[in-house]
Every structure is written in structure tokens, then in C-alpha cells.
Amino acid sequence: MDIFALFTTRVTEALRAEFPELDPDLLTRVVVEPPRDPAHGDLSTNAAMVVAKPLGKSPRDVAAVLSARFRDVPDVEAVEVAGPGFLNFRLSSAIWHQVLKAVGAQGSAYGRSDLGRGERVNVEYVSANPTGPMHVGHTRGAVFGDALASLMSWSGYDVTREYYINDAGGQITILAQSTLLRYRESLGESIEIPAGLYPGDYLVPVAEALKAEYGDSLLDKPDDVVLPLVKDRVLAAMLELIKADLAKLNIHHEVFFSERTLHGPGGDIEETLQWLRQQGMVYEGRLDPPKGKTPEDWEDRQQTLFRATDYGDDTDRALVKSDGSYTYFAADIAYHRNKYLRGFKHMVNVLGADHSGYVKRLQAAVKAVSHGEADIDVRICQLVRLLKNGEPFKMSKRSGDLVTLADVVEEVGVDATRFMLLFRRNDAPMDFDFALVKEQTRDNPVFYVQYAHARTHSIFRTAQRDMPGLDVTVAALAGADIGLLQSEADLELIRLLGSWPRTVAAATVAHEPHRVAFYVHELAAAFHAFWAKGKDDTSLRFVNADDPNLTLARLALVDAVRQVIGNGLGILGVTAPEELS
Template identity: 80%
Template sequence: MDIFALFTTRVTEALLADHPELGADLLSRVVVEPPRDPAHGDLSTNAAMVVAKPLGKNPREVAAALVERFKADSDVTSVEVAGPGFINFRLATPILHKVLKAIGEQKDAYGKSNLGKGERVNVEYVSANPTGPMHVGHTRGAVFGDALASLMAYSGYDVTREYYINDTGGQTIILGQSALLRYREALGETIEIPSGFYPGDYLIPVGKALAAEYGASLLEKPEQEAVLIAREAALAEMMELIKSDLAQLNIHHDVFFSERTLHGQGGDIQTTLDWLREEGMVYQGLLEAPKGKTPDDWEEREQTLFRAKDFGDDTDRALVKSDGSYTYFAADIAYHRNKYLRGFKHMVNVLGADHSGYVKRLQAAVKAVSQGEADIDVRICQLVRLLKNGEPFKMSKRSGDLVLLSDVVEEVGADATRFMLLFRRNDASMDFDFAVVKEQTRDNPVFYVQYAHARACSIFRTAERDVPGLDFSAPALANAEVELLTSAADLELIRLLAAWPRTVSAAAVAHEPHRIAFYVHELAAAFHGFWAKGKDDHSLRFVNAADPKLTLARLALVDAVRQVIRNGLGILGVSAPEELS
């Protein structure tokens, strides 16, 4: 039961009753949401201001007419016009009790919706170069993308989780050269790893595996051939390592797409370029020097260019390098055309902070290859500063000085890692403080939320002990007299529970899973606050042996809180423990 959706329907129906000429597009702009100041009521709508101008009326005049209609609504205790034409509603207690009943009936489904209407969405995230294990710099995007995919699936989208494997280009050759050195080491040679190679110990097993399979025979092959053999072995091992690292955070992709499939004769890049030429989107021309480049360090030459400016980019983009090979952007265009041809009209790419300049060019690419049918949202995850002893770690995959994803998970656990990385907007930089994450206090957000769920479970154990014989099975809770819950504390908590479906929908539309983390933290705080009030006011205790009916009603409220916290943590990929040690 979504009271915001319910009243949106009632408001639009009221508008149409007076003004049947209003169109669906206009009415789609009508929203019902919580007022900025809770003192103004439970719900607020902009309806009068949306339709006033097309109707040629003053917004307050339209609002006053709507107010008169809602005065007869039994679910409303008061309705009034505010400011330039907002309408504020105060809800009657019985409809709040209906919300509580609905949570008990819908359980895991409470908050789920058909917002997405089954539309296919491709969420591409992580896509780290397979040249080593996952480090903490990859972790935020991995967690964000996974939670966003879960959020959209929860909201009725058909979601595909995709990983783009950058398995071509210069960095993979360096990986092969580095692995070949480890192969020589496995054969007994003393090696020195040159600057620019990958020195991490994670390549030692690759070298040993090559030695076991090939013996010394790779030494007899031309170096280029040996490097390619070593590269293939290293890439396969690194992808298995990456999948294993991600599994520690319960992250699993549906599709692993190899960049290599886009290259080669007849590959998707050439096919895409041919199609772009046919459509007039590619031309031979000169690019201006990028900002900061001088005539001395910029070679002006005729290039194969994509008309990116026609699709909203700042400049046209080169597709072929001076040596005849394709640019990274040419592969990007082909890859996103491939997504579109696979049936995805909605795409989300999760990229690191160093890719902020890619947003407009990717949007231009998707608009071009789909001829305006598809859209893409590029979400940038800002840097995470990992603190230890007050000093940030420095990370460099090539130097071997890594702070691994597995190190973080081993230190604080998957739940804390996921929740803390989601407890902030993805586009804001953040500090990950080990000291805070490991505390069992209210200052630790993940502990605070999980403790609320555990406390709710504990209250049921207390009821079993203090009110022997009380039936609080699921059918009994469904029939509890929740009408007994009339205190300000009861109703405040129910109002917050009622906001859950709207919170989920708004988060899904905005592609902002941090809203879910914020909500469950707010709900946990309200629940802990209610529990604390019961220590001073016995009438607010969740378990009261002298009043079994009120106890059962309160247990229905506790069960609803427990359920919604579990639903929220499920979207975030965080467990909801029944006990905390």
C-alpha cells in the first residue's frame, strides 16, 4: 500500500472531475510527497500549480476547489491551501492502521512495484582492467552498481548486470610480459621487474602454472608469441581472481562481455563505423587542439571523426589512431550499439572518478547508435579515502602496493563494506574509517541499523518470556487490533513505514541507492527512540504483560519495522541478523 500513489490517483481524479479536458502528460507532473516541514501535514501536492496556467486560473483558486472536494474524504482529517497553491493533507488514523496491516500482508513485497513495467535495463559496473585483483578503488563502484541493479529489479525493471572486460590493448601486453617474467622465475631464474610492469605477487601462480604446462618450451618461442601465451593465461587467471573477489561482497554479474569480440576483421567496430558512415555520422576532418595543447605538441592531421557535437558532446571525436588502429571511443560506440541491438533501450554505466569526461561522449554515442531510441545514465563514483592510523593508503596496481578489496572485507566484513560505501551519494568523495566501521555504537551506521533488526527480534523473545501463552504467530499478528495504536509515538513510526514505497520508487527513478541506506537508518533511529521512550513511559512499552491485546498490536508494529528494515537491507545487499554478538 503506497499512500502517496493512492492520493496522487485521488488528486488527479478530482482534477479530471472538474476539468475533463486536462491531458495525461500534464497530469503526470502532479506529485504527492511529504511536506518539507512535517508540521504542515502528512502529504502535500503541487497539483493546483501544475494545472492553473493551462486552465487560465490562479493556483490558489484551483487549490481551493480541490480542498472542498477532499473535505469529504474519510481518510483525511484536515486539508488546506498553503503558500502559492500547495495543498497539505493530514491523514486520519485509520488509514495509517491500514498501512500497518498492508505491511503484514505483503511482507517482502511491501515497497515492490511495477514502476519499470518489465523494461530491460543494462547496468554495467566494475569493468576493471583484468590486470590484477580488485582493490579498494574498484569497490565503491562495484557496490553501488550492484545495489542499483537490485533497486531497479525491486522496482519492476528487467535488469542485466554486465561486466565489460578490457582484454585488449597495451595494458594486456604488459600483463603478458609481467607474467612471462614470473614464468622465468618459476623456472629458477632470478628476475628483476622493470618499471611499468606489474610487480604484484598475484602473478606468481600464473608463472608457476605456465612452467607446469609448458616446461621450458616458451623460452624457445619468439618473445612476441610467448608473451601472447602468457597474456592469455594471466587474463584468464585475473578474471577468476576478480570474480572471486567480487563474490566476497556477494556481487555476481549476468554477462561478461569481452572487448576483444569488438575487434578484428568483421568485428563490431568496423561494422559500426560502416553503419555510421552510411548514416552520415562520420567524416574525414581536422580536430582543433585540445585545451592546454600548444601547436608544438599537437599534430594537426586529417582523421576519421564521429559527429559527436550533433548529439550533444562538446567536440567531435576521433575514431582511428595515426597507426590505423581504433581509438578507445570507437570501441565504446561499437559496444553500446551492441547493447542496443541486444534489446537494451535503457543503460546505466558506473564509472570511476577519472572517467567524468566520458559522460557527454557516451550519451552522444548512445543517442547516435539508437537514433534517439535509447538512453544512458553515466554514474560517476568519487574516490574513497581509506584511513588507517590517520593516514590514507596509497594504491598502485603496477607498484604492487595494493589495498585489496579482500583486505577490506577481511577487516570489517561484507555487510559493513557495502553499507558504508552506500551511506553517501556516489558523486561525493568519502572517507572509509576503519575505527568507526568496527565500533558497536550508534555512530556506526551499519551496526545501528542491524541492531534495530536484532532488537526487533529480541522483543519477540521477550514477549514469549513475559507473556506466556500469547499467540504471536503470523495469523495472530495479522488479526491484531492495531486500532489500539493511537499514541503519537505509534503514529509517528507508522508514518515513517508508510513512506517506504515512495522512497523506493524515488530512489529507483533517480538511480540513487543511497536513499535506501538513509531511509533504513532513519527508521532504525525512530525505532530505537520508541524503545527508549518505553523505559520512562510504561504505556509505550512494546511488551506489557498486563495488556496482551496492546502487546499483540505493538508486536505487529515491531514486526512491520523488522520487515521494512529487512526489505531495505536486502536491496543494499546487507544481511539482517536476528542477534548481534
């Protein structure tokens, strides 16, 4: 039961009844939400301000007409016009009891919706160069992308998780050369790793495997023979290493797309460039010198250009380098056209902080290759600063000069890593304090939320101990007399439970999983506060042996809190423990 969706429907129906001349599209702008000040009521709507101008009336006059229609509605205790024309509702406890019943009845489905209507969406995230293990710089994007994919699945989208393997650039040749150096080392040669090559010892097992298979025979082969062979072997090994690292965070992709498949004769880039020419989206010309810093894709020469400005970009973009090879952007266009041809009209790309300049060009590319049918949202994940007790923290660097994803997970665990990286907007820089996330205090957000979930189970154990004859089965909780929950503390907690469907829907539309993390933390805080009140006021205790009916009603409330926290943590990929050690 989504109380906000329910009243949005009621308000728009009232508008249609009072003002049938209104354009139906205008009514889609009507919003029902919590008022900024809880003292103003339970719900507030902008309806009167949305429709006043087309009606030629003042917002307050429209609000007064609307308020009259709600004054005799049984579950509305009061309705008033406020400010420039807001309509504020104060609801009866009976409707909040219906919300609580809905949580119990829907269980793990509470808050799910068909918002996505089964539409396919491609969420591409991580997409790190396959040149070694995942490092801490990749971890935030990995967690964000995975949580966003779960969030969109929860809300009814058909989600594909995709990893773009950057396996076609010069870094792959450097990776193969670094592996060959380790191969020579495995054969007994003393080596020094020059600047520019990858020094990590993660290449040693690949070198040992080459030695086991080929002995020293690769030493006599020319580069044009040995490098392609080593590239294939080391790429396969690095991809398995990356998959294993991601699995440490319970992250698994359905699709691994190789950039190399875009290149070469008959590849997607060549085919896409031909298609772009046919569509008139490409021309031969010169780019004006850029203002400020010169970007890497600008050359003062006649060249093949994509008409990116026709699709919202700041400048047209080069597709072919002076040496005849394709630019990175040419590969980007071909790759996103490939996504569109695979049936994805909704795409989300999760990129690092150094890719903020890619947003407009990718949006232009998707708009062009789909003739405006597809959309893309590029989410930028800002940098993470590692701290310990507020001071910069340098961990062990077992893989060359990298701080790896595995290091972070080993230090603080999967749950803390995932929750803390989601407990802030993705586009805001963040500090990750290893000391804080190990504390078992309210200052540690992940502990605070998991402790709330564990406390719900503890309360049931207390009930079984103190009231051994009390039936607390699912059926018994469903039949509890919820009407006994009349205190402001009860209703405050239920109101928060009632906002979960709206929260998860809004998070989905905005592509912001941090809203889920914020919500479960707020719910945990409200639940802990309720528990603390019961220490001083026996009438607010969850378990009261002298009042089994009220106890059963309160346990239904506790179970609803357990369910909703569990639902939220599930979206975030964080466990919901029954006990904490």
C-alpha cells in the same frame, strides 16, 4: 499500499472532475509528497500550482476548489491551502492503520512495484582492467553497481549485470611480459621487475602453471608465439581472480564481455564503422584545437571523425588513430551498439572518478546507434579515502603496491563494506574510517541499522518470555487490533513505514541506492527512539503483560519494522541479523 500514489490518484481525479478541459499530460506533473515541515500535515501536493496558469486562475483559488472536495473524505482529518498554493493534508489514524496492515499482508513484497514494466536494462559496473586483483578503488563502483541492479530488479526491471573486460589494450601485453618474467623466476632465474611492469605476486601462480605445463620450453620461443599464449593464460587466471574477489562482496555478473571480440577483421568495430558511414554519422575532417588542456584523442590532422556534436557532445570524436588502429571511443561506440542490438534500450554504466569526461560522448554514442530509441545513464563514483581514527590508513600491500578489495573485506567484513560505501551519494568523495565501522555504537550506521533489526527479534523473545501464552504467529499478528495504536509515537513510526514504497520508487528512478541506505537508517533511528520512550512511559512499551491486546498490536508494528528494514538491507546486499554478538 503506497499512500503517496493513492493520494496522487485522488488529487488528479479531483482535478479531472473539476476541470475536465485540462491536458492529461499536464497532470503527470502533479506530485504528492511529505511536507518539508511535519507540522504542516502528513501529505502536500503542488497540484494547484501545476494547473493554475493553463486554467487562467491563481494557484490559491484552484487549491481552494480542490480542498473543498476533500473536506468530507473519511480518512482526511483536515485539508488546508498553504503558501503560494500548496494543499496540505492531515490524515486520520485509520488510513495509517491500513498502511500497517498492508505491510503485514505484503511482507517481503511491500514496496515492490512494476515501475520498470519488465523492460530490459543493462547495468555495467566494475569493468576494471584484468591485470590483477580488485583494489580499493574498484570497490565503491562494484558495490554501487550491484545495489543499483538489485534496486532496479526490485522495481520491476529485467536487469542484466555486465562486466566489460578491458582485454585489448597495451596493458595486456605488459601483463603477459610481467608473467613471463615471473615464469623465468620460477625456473630459478634471479629477476628484477622494471618500472612499468606489474610487480604483484599474484602472477606467481600463473608462472608456476606455465612451468608445470611447458617446463623451460617457452624460453626458446619468439615473442610472436609465446606472448599470445601467455596472454590467454594470464587473462583467464586474472578473470578468475577478479570473480573470486567480487564474490567476497557477494557480487556476481551474468555477462562478461570481452573487448577483444570487438577488434580484428569482421569485428564489431569494423562493422560499426561501416554502418556509421552508411548513416552519414562519420566524416573525414580536422578537429579545432581544444581550449585548455589537450585531450588524448585530439590530433591536428585529417582524420575519421564521429559527428558527436549532432547528438549532444561538446566536440566531434576521432575514431581512428594516426597509426591506423582504432581509438578507445570507436570501441565504446561498437560496444554500446552491441548492447542495443542485444535488446537493451536502457543502459547504466558505472565509472570511476577519472571518467567524468566520458558522460556526454557515451550519451551521444548511444543516441546515435539507437536512432534515439535507447538511453544511457553514466554514474560516476568518486574516490574513497581510507582512514583509521580520522587519520590516513595504509593497510598491508600484499599485491605489489595495491590495497585490495580483499584487504578491505577482511578488515571490516562484507556488511560494513557494502553499507558504508552506499551511505553517501556516489558522486561525492567519501572517507572510509575502519575504526568507525568496527564500533558498536549509534555513530556506526551499519551497526545502528542491523541492531534495530536484531532488536525487533529481541522484542519478540521478550514477549515469549513475559507472556508465554500470547499467540504471536503470523495469523495472530494479522488479526491484531491495530486500531489500538493511537499514540503519536505509534503513528509517527507507521508514517515512516508508509513512505517506503515512495522512497524505493524514487531511488529507482534517480538511480540512487544511497536513498535506501538513508531510509533504513532513519527508520532504525525512529524505532530506537520509540523503544527508549517506553523506558520512561509504560504505555509505550512494546510488551506489556497487563494488556495483551495492545501488546499484540505493538508486536505487529515491530514486525512491520523488521520486515521493511529487512527489505531495504536486502536491496543493499547487507544481511539482516536476528542477533548481534
